[in-house]
Amino acid sequence: MNSETLNALDTYSKNKYKYGFVTDIETDKPKKGLNEDIIKYISSKKNEPKWMLDWRLNSFAKWNKMKEPEWANLDFPKIDYQNIYYYSAPKNFEKKPKDLSEVDPKLIETYNKLGIPLEEQKVLAGVAVDVVFDSVSVATTYKGELEKLGIIFCSIGEAIQKHPDLVKKYLGSVIPPGDHSFSALNSAVFTDGSFVYIPEGVKCPMELSTYFRINAENTGQFERTLIIADKGSYVSYLEGCTAPKRDDNQLHAANVELIALEDAEIKYSTVQNWYPGDENGKGGIYNFVTKRGLCAGKNSKISWTQVETGSAITWKYPSCILKGDNSIGEFYSVAITNNFQQADTGTKMTHIGKNTKSKIISKGISLGKSQNTYRGEVSFLRKADKARNYTQCDSLLVGNQCGAHTVPYIDSKNNTAVIEHEASTSKINEDQLYYCRQRGLSHEEAVSLIVNGFCKQVLQELPMEFAVEAQKLVSISLEGSVG
Amino acid sequence: MFLDINNLSVRIENKNILNSLNLKINKGEVHAIMGPNGSGKSTLANVLAGKEDYEILNGKVNFKDNDLLELNIEERAQEGMFLAFQYPVEIPGVNITPFLHSAINSKKKRMNEEEIDNLSFAKLLKSKANELGISIDMLKRSVNTGFSGGEKKRYEILQMSILNPDLAILDETDSGLDIDALKIVTDGVNRLKTEDNSFLIITHYQKLLDYIKPDYVHVMVNGSIVKSGGAEVAAEIEKDGFQKFQ
Numbered sequence: 001m002n003s004e005t006l007n008a009l010d011t012y013s014k015n016k017y018k019y020g021f022v023t024d025i026e027t028d029k030p031k032k033g034l035n036e037d038i039i040k041y042i043s044s045k046k047n048e049p050k051w052m053l054d055w056r057l058n059s060f061a062k063w064n065k066m067k068e069p070e071w072a073n074l075d076f077p078k079i080d081y082q083n084i085y086y087y088s089a090p091k092n093f094e095k096k097p098k099d100l101s102e103v104d105p106k107l108i109e110t111y112n113k114l115g116i117p118l119e120e121q122k123v124l125a126g127v128a129v130d131v132v133f134d135s136v137s138v139a140t141t142y143k144g145e146l147e148k149l150g151i152i153f154c155s156i157g158e159a160i161q162k163h164p165d166l167v168k169k170y171l172g173s174v175i176p177p178g179d180h181s182f183s184a185l186n187s188a189v190f191t192d193g194s195f196v197y198i199p200e201g202v203k204c205p206m207e208l209s210t211y212f213r214i215n216a217e218n219t220g221q222f223e224r225t226l227i228i229a230d231k232g233s234y235v236s237y238l239e240g241c242t243a244p245k246r247d248d249n250q251l252h253a254a255n256v257e258l259i260a261l262e263d264a265e266i267k268y269s270t271v272q273n274w275y276p277g278d279e280n281g282k283g284g285i286y287n288f289v290t291k292r293g294l295c296a297g298k299n300s301k302i303s304w305t306q307v308e309t310g311s312a313i314t315w316k317y318p319s320c321i322l323k324g325d326n327s328i329g330e331f332y333s334v335a336i337t338n339n340f341q342q343a344d345t346g347t348k349m350t351h352i353g354k355n356t357k358s359k360i361i362s363k364g365i366s367l368g369k370s371q372n373t374y375r376g377e378v379s380f381l382r383k384a385d386k387a388r389n390y391t392q393c394d395s396l397l398v399g400n401q402c403g404a405h406t407v408p409y410i411d412s413k414n415n416t417a418v419i420e421h422e423a424s425t426s427k428i429n430e431d432q433l434y435y436c437r438q439r440g441l442s443h444e445e446a447v448s449l450i451v452n453g454f455c456k457q458v459l460q461e462l463p464m465e466f467a468v469e470a471q472k473l474v475s476i477s478l479e480g481s482v483g
Numbered sequence: 484m485f486l487d488i489n490n491l492s493v494r495i496e497n498k499n500i501l502n503s504l505n506l507k508i509n510k511g512e513v514h515a516i517m518g519p520n521g522s523g524k525s526t527l528a529n530v531l532a533g534k535e536d537y538e539i540l541n542g543k544v545n546f547k548d549n550d551l552l553e554l555n556i557e558e559r560a561q562e563g564m565f566l567a568f569q570y571p572v573e574i575p576g577v578n579i580t581p582f583l584h585s586a587i588n589s590k591k592k593r594m595n596e597e598e599i600d601n602l603s604f605a606k607l608l609k610s611k612a613n614e615l616g617i618s619i620d621m622l623k624r625s626v627n628t629g630f631s632g633g634e635k636k637r638y639e640i641l642q643m644s645i646l647n648p649d650l651a652i653l654d655e656t657d658s659g660l661d662i663d664a665l666k667i668v669t670d671g672v673n674r675l676k677t678e679d680n681s682f683l684i685i686t687h688y689q690k691l692l693d694y695i696k697p698d699y700v701h702v703m704v705n706g707s708i709v710k711s712g713g714a715e716v717a718a719e720i721e722k723d724g725f726q727k728f729q
């Protein structure tokens with residue numbers, strides 16, 4: 001961490017959730033509730049072909065017969081699916097604007113405030129961004145440059161129109177709609193999200209990034225992301241998210257599918273900062289996310305890095321299916337819960353191919369009255385000869401009203417598998433705090449420094465531009481933790 | 484008066500550790516405290532630095548016109564108090580550069596002085612490290628993490644040199660050092676010494692005082708100062724031990 005960050009920490013730790021503002025913009029919104037009509041409405045708004053609508057309706061039929069998964073260590077009132085808006089878009093947004101002159105200045109202003117400038121001259125260097133506002137993609141930067149390399153980076157809506165073959169082939173191939181109720185729900189009503197295709201042998205020269213923003217009230221966000229890395233290609237993709245402060249809980253149920261073909265590598269990073277609710281546990285996002293990557297080809301690699309600081313409830317297990325021989329899956333996670341937040345997060349590594357390797361590094365930090373659970377499943381199938389897993393789960397408790405839980409499952413059907421597991425739970429060390437403060441750091445600075453140090457193994461996996469951002473976020477999340 | 488400890492009594496876990504302790508230090512003076520193990524030397528250092536585990540039963544401490552016991556740990560540090568720890572704690576994942584940089588700037592902020600920028604700080608750190616024989620490689624590691632005893636002590640002196648305190652308390656900084664390291668460390672202290680700052684040096688052995696010349700030597704037994712004098716007191720202890728004071 002550099003000293004600039006430290007200065008920033010100081011400023012940041014003084015303001016609470018600073019993304020909590022609301023953009024006042026007229027929207028197109030059908031009635032609340034989930035039924036076939038709303039699905040047809042979404043599909044027609046997006047001008048989708050019939051196969052897509054059929055896929056949605058099929059998924060809806062599946063959802064109708066399913067119950068929510070119940071195994072997570074989470075406690076929340078029943079979600080009333082009929083009391084949610086399933087579509088919200090700024091008015092007259094049937095077609096994505098061709099350029100920024102067609103975008104409502106209020107939207108551009110919103111993203112400026114969030115630190116994501118969209119204007120050509122101000123765009124983030126080295127990062128191409130697709131921004132999603134409620135149910136629609138607003139703009140994608142650096143499109144032209146990527147097209148020259150044959151890289152497709154666009155909204156999923158656009159991909160359905162322009163690249164139907166790729167979408168048909170891969171959509172739902174890693175997360176089948178019937179996998180569980182949240183994946184069925186997402187498949188039925190997903191609105192927007194990003195699509196990435198990296199052609200054979202191409203190393204994507206910049207970070208690709210999507211920024212999700214929930215603005216409208218009582219609106220669910222159901223984005224769908226599909227990333228395909230063709231043979232020998234490489235891509236690093238980043239996802240960020242925020243939402244306004246609201247007293248009601250809002251539902252976010254995304255599906256993200258990654259496919260890495262032979263020798264390809266996908267690095268997927270998330271900085272999740274949905275509104276967590278206030279200090280009494282009122283409001284906040286319910287974040288039920290399914291992320292799964294398929295290492296389809298030999299020597300392929302998928303790496304998930306996540307920094308989870310937001311949401312009232314986080315239910316999320318970015319997973320890897322290691323099908324290709326010698327393929328590698330990685331999961332690096334920092335999850336911080338404060339106040340009344342609950343997080344149940346972890347990963348699933350499924351070893352199918354020979355010599356497949358997986359690595360799990362999880363750092364959970366609990367403060368206030370929050371509950372933080374790591375849940376992981378590592379399985380070795382019969383043919384996964386000489387597969388290996390390394391798991392390290394560390395929990396840090398700040399205060400004595402919070403909880404940290406570690407639930408690792410291991411299932412091996414192949415006796416050549418090698419499994420290493422390390423776990424620790426500790427309280428924030430008073431001697432470390434004393435030491436830092438004796439040098440002149442405030443109590444709050446000291447906590448944030450020590451926690452950032454605790455997370456370093458994970459934070460250093462993030463792309464440079466975002467590591468600093470993530471450190472600030474870690475510090476903000478610790479706010480109010482010291483008396 | 485610069486530091487004035489008046490009739491200080493301190494308890495921890497129902498055990499009296501410091502008993503009506505008195506000590507006065509003027510600007511520009513070097514004081515040494517010697518005493519057997521368990522006599523309360525580290526406790527005194529920690530109470531002065533503001534560690535919160537202690538129960539102050541009685542007494543007053545004045546530091547630079549402040550009622551010291553009213554200030555918290557970081558306020559005391561920012562006022563110019565530095566404690567080189569007997570056992571410096573490891574802080575994994577935290578690099579010394581940003582750590583010390585924000586430490587020095589929080590002090591400057593309190594003093595209403597201009598903060599020091601990245602580049603100037605990096606230069607300062609490098610040159611001080613060089614003086615103390617600390618390699619660049621060591622600066623890249625996490626604070627105290629995986630350091631040997633001697634390395635930790637040198638790191639404390641490095642931090643002291645950067646923060647340039649008004650009052651530096653060195654708690655057995657000499658223990659665990661070989662002769663070469665002792666020389667480096669004491670050179671560091673002597674370089675820092677001016678008319679305007681003071682040192683309180685806690686030690687077990689007389690050896691250290693061959694390198695740092697104290698103005699006063701105090702003998703501490705059972706939480707009180709039982710004898711004060713000049714360098715000759717140290718020589719006396721060297722010869723006869725602490726026995727006769729107990």
Ligand SMILES: Nc1ncnc2c1ncn2[C@@H]1O[C@H](COP(=O)(O)OP(=O)(O)O)[C@@H](O)[C@H]1O
Nearest residue numbers: 495496500518519520521522523524525526527
């Ligand atoms: N945290 C503590 N809890 C209980 N007793 C303590 C604690 N710290 C110090 N003591 C006791 O106080 C006495 C003085 O300790 P200390 O100040 O470390 O002595 P010195 O530094 O002179 O060796 C010892 O008897 C020690 O056991």
Ligand SMILES: [Mg+2]
Nearest residue numbers: 524525569655
């Ligand atoms: Mg001691």
